[in-house]
Amino acid sequence: MLLFWPKISALCLFAGLSLFTSAHSEHRRRRLTPNTSIISALKEQIASGIENPHFTLAANLNDGGGLFASNQQVEIDVVLTEPSVTQLTSYSIDGGASTPVQTTTKYFVADQSANETFSNFFSILSIDEDKGVVSGLVQKDGKLFNLEQRPGKPTVVTEVNYDPPKDWKCGVLDPSVDTTAVDPTGSDGKGLTQENLGQEHHRHLDDNHVHDDQHHTLNLRGMHQHDVFAEVRNIDPNILRNRRRASTNGNIWSYQVDLYIEVDEALVNNHDPNDAVNMPNTIAYVSALITAASSIYEREVDTHLNVLHIAKTTLYDSQTLAADALDVMHNHYSSQSWHYVDPNTGESPDLHHAILYRGLNGGIAFLGTICSSRWGYGVSSGIQGSLSQLGGEMFWDIMVVMHEIGHNFGAGHTHEGFSPKVDACGNNQCRSLVNGQFVSAGDATIMSYCDTHCPGGDSNVAFTFGGYSNGGDRSDINNWIDNEGVVPFSYEPRRVPKVMYEHVSTRGTCVDPHNVPPVEGFTKFGQGFCLDASNKWYSGFASDDLPLSTTDTYCLEWCSQNLHNDLVAVEINHDNQAASTVCYCSFSGGTVPNNINLSDYTPAAKGYVTYPGVGPITSTDSTTTAVCYQNINYNNTPKPTSFPTEKPTPKPTSKVRETKS
Secondary structure, three states: OOOOOOEEOEEEEEEEEEEOOOOOOOOOOEEEOOOOOHHHHHHHHHHOOOOOOEEEEEEEEOOOOOOOOOOOEEEEEEEEEOOOOOOOOEEEEOOOOOEEOEEOOOEEEEOOOOOOOOOOEEEEEEEEOOOOEEEEEEEEOOEEEEEEEOOOOOOEEEEEOOOOOOOOEEEEEOOOOOHHHOOOOOOOOOOOOOOOHHHHHHHHHHHHOOOOOOOOOOOOOOOEEOOOOOOOOOOOHHHEEOOOOOOOOOOOOOEEEEEEEEEEHHHHHHHOOOOOOOOHHHHHHHHHHHHHHHHHHHHHHOEEEEEEEEEEEOOOOOOOOHHHHHHHHHHHHOOOOOOOOOOOOOOOOOEEEEEOOOOOOEEEEEOOOOOOOOOOEEEEOOOOOOOOOOOHHHHHHHHHHHHHHHHHOOOOOOOOOOOOOOOOHHHOOOEOOOOOOEOOOOOEOOOOOOOOOOOOHHHHEOOOOOEEEOOOOOOOHHHEEEOHHHOOOOOOOOHHHHHHHHHHOOOHHHHOOOOOOOOOEOOOOOOOOOOOOOOOEEEEEEOOOOOOOOOOHHHHHHHHHOOOOOEEEEEEEEEOOOOEEEEEEEEOOOOOOOOOOHHHOOOOEEEEEEOOOOOOOOOOOOOEEEEEEEHHHOOOOOOOOOOOOOOOOOOOOOEEOOOOO
8 A cells, every 4th residue: 555645845934023223133143135045045054954043034125115115124033943743743634544744844933032022023934945935924013024035036025914804703611610600691791692602602512511620631741751762661651751852952842732633625625726635735834823823832831832633624514603613523522531642653632623714703712721632622713824825814824823722721811811901902992901002013912802803903913922931930920021012002911821831831741742753764874864675664863963974874784684573673872072882772572582682783782671562762862863663563552541630720701702893
């Protein structure tokens, strides 16, 4: 049987935008003039071994730009980051088998070392290496710009306009509230009507809407930093996971939330009318949306958003409201354990989210439900942007997805989920509660209604939840800093990311970052790091020292010289200073086979351990050059375990987002 993987050729960049000034601060980054090829520069940096390339991209303003004079330039500070869709991500079509995604997508985000505030500095740039085209969106001070660089042409920016949909609504449902006890008049004195998104959904769930305190089968990732190359005989195999990425990664986060993403047929038809089976452009767009969102979550909530699986479905095709779609999702998937276990990593989702092209009058999500297999669900509809025709639609799509997932993280709306209110836009009060000033471009935060309820629309909202931690005890609000771009209009907006952090940080080991092996084979000696002549060997870890030197390949030749049936993995540690290579060997079956003599090989294997039969093959430490495992002996099916009781997070009562008249 032949398997085909979608090839994603576009590279995406996420960036911060700043005006060109002669006093631009010094950073360890390369400045690219408008006439310098961004693609060539990126390739050069990666080829030279730079792990997280930093660039300052300069662009000319096209004639007619509103913010800058035509003779000025724009500068964008960027740094390479971890994508949300990787080769560990899989996809499926209409309930079919999971297939691994093959992607070469790379991303840049706003360089945090270059700016103190990021509310007005955000961009997404798509790089098509085949066509040599760089294009995307840039937000500056509430204005939206299109950036483009074509072969032989300079980098330019042009202002574009976009207004959010007038009929868009957002519903927030609190699973800790018994809906049969909800006051039918509502806390604001307004009766709940058939047009109210939350009311319709509540009635559907009344029969079984009882909050439980133990509603997630925790994945128990990375409780200790051990793996199969450690002394594992007396260690529970379920905790043999790495909690953090390699220490060389410049984008370290404390938590990772794995997403199960559903897309509807209309979204696939929009992006992949000629390849709905492999849907490469759909996968690329999901990757762009979630990576864009993740750049803010990492910055402000210390959490990376990782896409575990992308499923094309027709489940919601007959629904006309977002609340009804969430109802269908909940009834179909909600259970005491997650409905999906990744066949390659053994991981389950932490949240389930539908990204739908069809407009269902808004989005809706359960409040504060990370790691809950019963309530960890949400819907974003009307997602109609694309990478091929970049415009304001994609800007809106990113905002919607960030907003709805923000509810799952425990954030309510800024006009009703916090006391005192952050702003009152959702109450049709578009003036600041701090100084009475009318809302203007970039004044409001992601969880506000200032885009749909006030003049100025989408330009009112900045790409921030409201602030970030400055270190110390994060339970202390004094250790959080307001994003200066949204104050003084927003009142103490740092409270929003603090609530989100408090929720995710209390979810236990289910949100620990994990480092698991990819499922694809790699090339032979000299080009990769695993012997793969017969597609038997795969990689679990690789450092920047690759491709391997001739000495390094001795460890892999050990496998080919005398391949033992119980050999699971080989770890290679190469010390450049000592000019030495050490091999570690891992065997399945619980004991080391009696017919193995490690000294027979050159260089001799230094040690060996037994593989417990579950969990990813990872590295012993950050000096590891590579880890290779043999697919036939690698069992990644998690074993049953007991789970701690999940403590519910205090949450506001159910909310419904109204439209602007």
